Amino acid sequence: MRVMNDPSEPFSTTCPLFGQVALVTGASRGIGAGIARTLAKAGAAVAVNYLNNREQAIHVARECQSYGAKSLAVQADVTDLGAITRLVQETQLHLGPPSILVNNAGRARFGLFIDTDESMLAELLNANLKAPFFCAQAVLPGMLKAGYGRIINISSVWGIAGGSCEVAYSASKGGLIAFTKALAKEVGPSGITVNAVAPGAIETDMLTHLSSEDLKLLSQETPVGRLGTPADVAAVVLFLASPAASFMTGQILSPNGGLVI
Numbered sequence: 001m002r003v004m005n006d007p008s009e010p011f012s013t014t015c016p017l018f019g020q021v022a023l024v025t026g027a028s029r030g031i032g033a034g035i036a037r038t039l040a041k042a043g044a045a046v047a048v049n050y051l052n053n054r055e056q057a058i059h060v061a062r063e064c065q066s067y068g069a070k071s072l073a074v075q076a077d078v079t080d081l082g083a084i085t086r087l088v089q090e091t092q093l094h095l096g097p098p099s100i101l102v103n104n105a106g107r108a109r110f111g112l113f114i115d116t117d118e119s120m121l122a123e124l125l126n127a128n129l130k131a132p133f134f135c136a137q138a139v140l141p142g143m144l145k146a147g148y149g150r151i152i153n154i155s156s157v158w159g160i161a162g163g164s165c166e167v168a169y170s171a172s173k174g175g176l177i178a179f180t181k182a183l184a185k186e187v188g189p190s191g192i193t194v195n196a197v198a199p200g201a202i203e204t205d206m207l208t209h210l211s212s213e214d215l216k217l218l219s220q221e222t223p224v225g226r227l228g229t230p231a232d233v234a235a236v237v238l239f240l241a242s243p244a245a246s247f248m249t250g251q252i253l254s255p256n257g258g259l260v261i
C-alpha cells in the first residue's frame with residue numbers, strides 16, 4: 001500500500017487516495033453511499049458495509065468499481081463485536097488493511113425525552129457510539145503498524161447544539177465528538193488522525209419521519225436555503241481522509257448550510 005504521510009510530498013488532486021483502503025460503515029444508502037462513491041472516485045479501494053440492504057450495497061460497490069476502484073459489499077451489524085472483527089478481516093483479505101475508517105452507520109429516533117425508554121437509548125448508544133468505538137479499535141492495529149491512518153466519525157449538528165425531541169440521539173452524537181477528541185490525542189503521535197463530521201439536515205431516508213412542510217421549514221431555517229446532500233458531506237470526508245489533512249485532528253467540521261453557526 002502506498003501511503004503519503006509527508007505533507008511535502010507531491011499531492012495528486014485527481015487521485016489523492018490512490019493506494020489506500022477505506023472501510024465505510026452503513027454505506028448501502030444515504031450519506032454512507034455518497035462517501036463510498038467519493039472515496040472510490042478519489043482512488044481508494046472501498047469496503048461498502050451494510051446491515052440489511054444487500055442489493056443496494058452491491059449496487060454501490062459496483063458504482064465504486066465503475067470508477068476503477070476495487071470494492072466489495074460486506075454485511076455486518078456494527079453493533080456486534082464479532083461482526084466487526086469479521087468485517088475488518090474480510091476487508092483486509094480482499095482489499096488490504098483499512099487506512100481509512102468512516103464510522104457512518106447510525107440510527108435516529110424522534111420523540112419526547114419523557115417517552116424515551118431504556119431500549120431506545122440502548123439502540124442509539126449502541127449504533128452511534130459503541131459501534132464507532134469498536135470499529136476504530138478493530139482497525140487500529142493495522143494503522144499503528146503502518147504508522148498512518150484516518151478515522152472519521154459521522155456525528156451530527158445535534159451532537160454540538162442539542163436537538164429538541166432528539167435528546168438520546170444528541171447525547172450519542174455528542175459522546176461521539178468527545179470520543180473523537182480523546183482518541184485523536186492518544187493516536188496522533190502514531191500518524192493517525194481522528195476527526196468528526198457533524199452534518200446538518202441531509203436529504204436521506206433518515207429524514208422520512210418529517211412531513212414535506214417540516215422539510216420546507218428546515219430548508220428555510222438553513223441560511224443557504226436548502227437541505228444538504230450526501231455529496232455535501234462526502235466532500236468534507238474526502239478532505240479529512242486525504243494525506244493533505246495530516247495537520248487536522250480532533251476537529252469537528254460541520255457541513256450544515258449555516259443551520260448551526
Ligand code: NAP
Pocket residue numbers: 025026027028029030031032049050051052053054076077078079103104105106107108127154155156157198199200201202203204205206207
Ligand atoms: P440512513 O439513510 O438511514 O442510512 C443508514 C445506513 O446505516 C444504511 O446504510 C444502513 O444499512 C446502515 N446501518 C444502520 N444500522 C447499522 C448497523 N447496525 N450496522 C451496519 N450498518 C447499519 O442514514 P443517513 O441519513 O445516511 O445517516 C448516515 C449517518 O449520518 C448517521 O450516523 C446519521 O446519524 C448521520 N447524520 C445524518 C443526518 C441526516 O440529516 N440525514 C444529519 C446528521 C447526521 P441498511 O441499508 O442495510 O439498513
